[in-house]
Amino acid sequence: MAHPKALxxxxxxxxxxxxxxxxxxxxxxxxxxxxxxxxxxxxxxWRGLYQPSMQEVRxxxxxxTILDVLHRESLHTVLSQFSFPELSTEDxxxxxxxxxxxxxxxxxxxxxxxxxxxxxxAPQSNGNIALIVNMAKHSQLGWDLVLGAEVVSHYxxxxxxxxxxxxxxxxxxxxxxxxxxxxxxxxxxxAQGLMTAFILRPHEHGKGQKxxxxxxxxxxxxxxxxxxxxxxxEADR
Numbered sequence: 001m002a003h004p005k006a007l008x009x010x011x012x013x014x015x016x017x018x019x020x021x022x023x024x025x026x027x028x029x030x031x032x033x034x035x036x037x038x039x040x041x042x043x044x045x046w047r048g049l050y051q052p053s054m055q056e057v058r059x060x061x062x063x064x065t066i067l068d069v070l071h072r073e074s075l076h077t078v079l080s081q082f083s084f085p086e087l088s089t090e091d092x093x094x095x096x097x098x099x100x101x102x103x104x105x106x107x108x109x110x111x112x113x114x115x116x117x118x119x120x121x122a123p124q125s126n127g128n129i130a131l132i133v134n135m136a137k138h139s140q141l142g143w144d145l146v147l148g149a150e151v152v153s154h155y156x157x158x159x160x161x162x163x164x165x166x167x168x169x170x171x172x173x174x175x176x177x178x179x180x181x182x183x184x185x186x187x188x189x190x191a192q193g194l195m196t197a198f199i200l201r202p203h204e205h206g207k208g209q210k211x212x213x214x215x216x217x218x219x220x221x222x223x224x225x226x227x228x229x230x231x232x233x234e235a236d237r
C-alpha cells in the first residue's frame with residue numbers, strides 16, 4: 001500500500017467536540033437572559049441545519065457563502081424554534097463564534113503533533129478560514145495550513161472539494177489521505193482517489209449516537225483516535 005504525503009482532516013466531530021461546545025455557549029446565553037432551554041437539543045437542531053444550508057450552495061441556488069454566514073442564518077431559525085427573545089448583537093455574535101471556540105477531543109492536540117512529524121496535516125473542513133484559525137489557536141491544533149471550502153470554493157462532499165485541496169498542495173489525490181469520523185465523507189474522498197482513515201468518535205452526537213459507530217467501508221486505516229492512527233502509520237512506514 002502506498003504511503004500518504006498529506007493527511008486532510010474533517011474537523012467538526014473528527015477533531016473537535018462541537019456538541020459540547022455549542023451547548024455550553026447556548027446554556028451561558030440562556031442563563032444570562034433568563035430563558036429556559038435544553039442546550040443540547042438546541043445544539044442538535046442548529047447542527048441539523050448545517051447540511052441543508054450548504055446544499056443551496058452546492059446546488060448553485062446561491063453564490064458561495066462562508067460557513068459563518070450560514071451559521072448565523074441557521075441560528076436565527078433555531079432561536080425562533082426554541083422561543084428565544086431577540087438577542088443583543090453581542091449575544092448573537094457570541095453564539096455564532098462559539099463554533100470558533102470548540103475544544104478538541106482529548107487526543108487531538110497530541111495526536112496531530114505526532115502525525116505532523118511525518119506528514120503535512122491540514123483541515124479539509126467546510127469551516128471558513130477565520131473559524132478554523134481561531135479554533136486552532138483555541139485548542140492548540142498545529143495545522144501546517146488551512147484547506148477547505150473557502151479555499152476551494154466548494155463544500156464537501158462535492159468532488160472538487162477533495163481534488164482541488166490536493167492540487168493546492170501540489171499533490172495527487174493518491175498522495176493524500178482523508179481522515180474523518182464520518183463514513184460518508186470517506187466514501188466521497190475515496191471516490192476521488194484519496195486514501196482514507198476512519199477515526200472512531202462514538203460520542204459526537206451524545207450518548208445515544210446511532211451513526212458512524214464503526215467503519216462501514218474498505219478504508220485504508222481504522223483507528224480509535226489520532227494517536228492510534230499515528231502508531232499504525234508508523235508501523236507501515
